Amino acid sequence: MKVEAQEPVVEFHDLTVSYHKKPVLWNIDMTLPKGALIGIIGPNGAGKSTLIKSAMGLLPLASGYVRIFDEALDDVRHRVSYVPQRESVDWDFPTSVLDVVLMGRYAKLGLLTRPRKADKEMALNCLRKVGMEAYVDRQISQLSGGQQQRVFLARALAQEADLYFMDEPFAGVDAATEAAILSIMQEMTAQGKTVIVVHHDLQSAAEFFDWIVLLNMRLVASGPIDKVFTNEMLQETYGGKLTVLAEVGELVRKRQIPSREKY
Amino acid sequence: MDAFYIILTATLFAISCGLLGCFLILRKMAMVGDAISHAVLPGIVIAFLLTGTRDSFEMILGAALIGIFSTFLIEFFHHKARLQTDAAIGVTFTWLFALGVILISVFAGQVDLDQECVLYGEIAYVPIDLWIGDNGTIFGPRALYVAAMTLIVNVAFIRIGFKQLHLTTFDPAFAATIGVSVSLWNYLLMGAVSMTTVAAFDSVGAILVVALLVGPAAIAYLLTDRFQTMMIITVFVAIVSSALGYYLAVWVDGSIAGAIVTIIGILFGITFLFSPGHGVLMKKRLQRKEAQRLKTEAPLS
Numbered sequence: 001m002k003v004e005a006q007e008p009v010v011e012f013h014d015l016t017v018s019y020h021k022k023p024v025l026w027n028i029d030m031t032l033p034k035g036a037l038i039g040i041i042g043p044n045g046a047g048k049s050t051l052i053k054s055a056m057g058l059l060p061l062a063s064g065y066v067r068i069f070d071e072a073l074d075d076v077r078h079r080v081s082y083v084p085q086r087e088s089v090d091w092d093f094p095t096s097v098l099d100v101v102l103m104g105r106y107a108k109l110g111l112l113t114r115p116r117k118a119d120k121e122m123a124l125n126c127l128r129k130v131g132m133e134a135y136v137d138r139q140i141s142q143l144s145g146g147q148q149q150r151v152f153l154a155r156a157l158a159q160e161a162d163l164y165f166m167d168e169p170f171a172g173v174d175a176a177t178e179a180a181i182l183s184i185m186q187e188m189t190a191q192g193k194t195v196i197v198v199h200h201d202l203q204s205a206a207e208f209f210d211w212i213v214l215l216n217m218r219l220v221a222s223g224p225i226d227k228v229f230t231n232e233m234l235q236e237t238y239g240g241k242l243t244v245l246a247e248v249g250e251l252v253r254k255r256q257i258p259s260r261e262k263y
Numbered sequence: 264m265d266a267f268y269i270i271l272t273a274t275l276f277a278i279s280c281g282l283l284g285c286f287l288i289l290r291k292m293a294m295v296g297d298a299i300s301h302a303v304l305p306g307i308v309i310a311f312l313l314t315g316t317r318d319s320f321e322m323i324l325g326a327a328l329i330g331i332f333s334t335f336l337i338e339f340f341h342h343k344a345r346l347q348t349d350a351a352i353g354v355t356f357t358w359l360f361a362l363g364v365i366l367i368s369v370f371a372g373q374v375d376l377d378q379e380c381v382l383y384g385e386i387a388y389v390p391i392d393l394w395i396g397d398n399g400t401i402f403g404p405r406a407l408y409v410a411a412m413t414l415i416v417n418v419a420f421i422r423i424g425f426k427q428l429h430l431t432t433f434d435p436a437f438a439a440t441i442g443v444s445v446s447l448w449n450y451l452l453m454g455a456v457s458m459t460t461v462a463a464f465d466s467v468g469a470i471l472v473v474a475l476l477v478g479p480a481a482i483a484y485l486l487t488d489r490f491q492t493m494m495i496i497t498v499f500v501a502i503v504s505s506a507l508g509y510y511l512a513v514w515v516d517g518s519i520a521g522a523i524v525t526i527i528g529i530l531f532g533i534t535f536l537f538s539p540g541h542g543v544l545m546k547k548r549l550q551r552k553e554a555q556r557l558k559t560e561a562p563l564s
Contacts, residue, residue, distance in 0.1 A: 020345070053436075056439075056440045057439070057440070058436055058439055058440065074442070077440070077441065077442045078441075080440070081440075082436070082437060082440040084434065084436045084437055088434070088436055089433060089434045090289075090433075093289060093432075093433050093490075094289075094484065094487060094488050094489055094490045094492075094493050095429075095433060095489070095490050096488075096489065099490075100433075103430055103433070103434070103437065106426055106430055106441060106443070107441035107442065109426070111423065111424075111426075111427070112423060114426070139488035139489075141488070155437075159441075
């Protein structure tokens with residue numbers, strides 16, 4: 001099940017990625033549309049993070065290529081932003097919230113230029129958007145998980161990109177942060193920016209995204225949510241692991257498909 | 264005047280090492296600094312055999328290259344052979360150091376280096392080894408100039424590359440996505456560490472230079488939550504421990520470098536216990552206060 005995007009911003013062409021010679025993504029071939037809030041969904045170890053890391057050039061590709069805005073990544077880097085998983089950095093690092101957000105401006109600064117007043121204003125603005133203006137000078141180790149995620153989002157906003165890749169931005173955040181992040185993402189897509197999110201919670205996925213990519217080492221489906229987010233597709237993505245998701249189990253029960261265990 | 268020269272030389276080296284150490288410990292690479300300080304030994308011996316002097320520019324450059332090479336070897340063993348980082352470090356630097364030791368013993372007659380000097384250094388000779396110009400003018404101790412040049416190069420490097428070094432230290436994946444080469448800055452930093460280690464070699468030796476790399480930065484880390492402040496505190500610790508170390512050495516009539524590192528160790532111990540944010544005793548006190556507060560407030564709720 002694959003729907004090609006009308007106005008593609010990202011194109012994966014026959015992408016295969018390996019870790020230590022063992023392929024973790026096979027022949028991913030799809031296009032993703034402009035201005036959409038896109039969820040990449042799949043079980044643990046499906047290669048969701050690997051997919052966006054390879055799109056950002058962080059991993060060597062075994063074969064295939066990724067084109068962004070119909071160009072190579074290096075030519076459009078300044079238009080693309082990447083938000084790593086929160087756990088990927090050391091939050092005991094001696095630095096302040098403002099300093100982290102200012103890193104989002106580094107790409108726009110030369111080698112020798114220091115962040116100027118305008119950059120600081122911009123960073124403050126981004127912090128205001130994520131509701132963290134009261135924490136500007138706070139040391140980052142004093143933040144909660146949700147606040148850390150907001151700071152990462154503010155840094156991404158400070159990049160003023162057109163395309164955002166976010167790795168599990170909703171993982172381990174409180175309900176207020178989840179709502180805040182979602183509304184910012186919706187605002188971004190309303191402005192024609194594209195937001196691609198790695199996500200693992202099926203329940204909320206149905207509410208959050210316009211476009212869904214179902215992944216389990218290979219591409220199971222990619223398309224508008226109403227076409228792709230179906231019982232059949234989810235079954236295919238999550239395989240026989242019925243215990244993994246209550247929701248899938250529920251759907252199965254409702255339609256009275258005999259479960260494999262009983263068989 | 265001799266005391267002043269010695270303290271000044273030690274301070275300049277300690278500041279260079281400390282500033283680089285700030286980045287090393289936050290990158291969790293303090294032991295790579297250790298590895299490099301040992302691994303440069305064969306470079307020093309070879310350069311010495313070729314040029315015949317101990318603090319020539321070629322020598323520092325040659326050793327810096329070996330330092331970068333050892334960094335490369337460590338990364339290579341870690342990524343390609345999938346060996347743990349600490350194992351890769353252990354294999355690489357002991358091997359290169361052993362090579363250096365063999366070179367010294369084989370060419371013992373020609374090389375004005377012995378194992379003791381290599382390991383411990385001797386900063387007390389600084390005032391004797393003077394830089395004398397062609398027309399006989401005495402410019403002062405040679406090591407002092409080397410130390411000053413090393414510091415200037417390091418400060419310039421950190422000032423120019425601060426954004427990149429800071430960013431690649433905190434969040435390398437993000438740095439890579441905005442087009443900052445993580446490995447380039449890693450090698451540049453390791454090049455600076457190698458150069459500094461070699462320059463400081465005569466004075467403090469291969470073992471104690473590690474203390475200068477790690478000690479002041481570790482103390483500063485415990486005292487502040489700001490990177491810039493951490494670097495300032497590091498400089499301060501470097502100055503204080505060099506001066507106090509010198510007088511301790513005079514007092515006990517022992518090794519100056521050893522005394523400096525002893526002072527760093529004592530300062531670290533004091534910081535570890537009393538630092539306002541991270542200190543063990545302060546944390547205990549805060550916990551007691553908190554328990555007290557909960558006790559008194561409990562009846563109200």
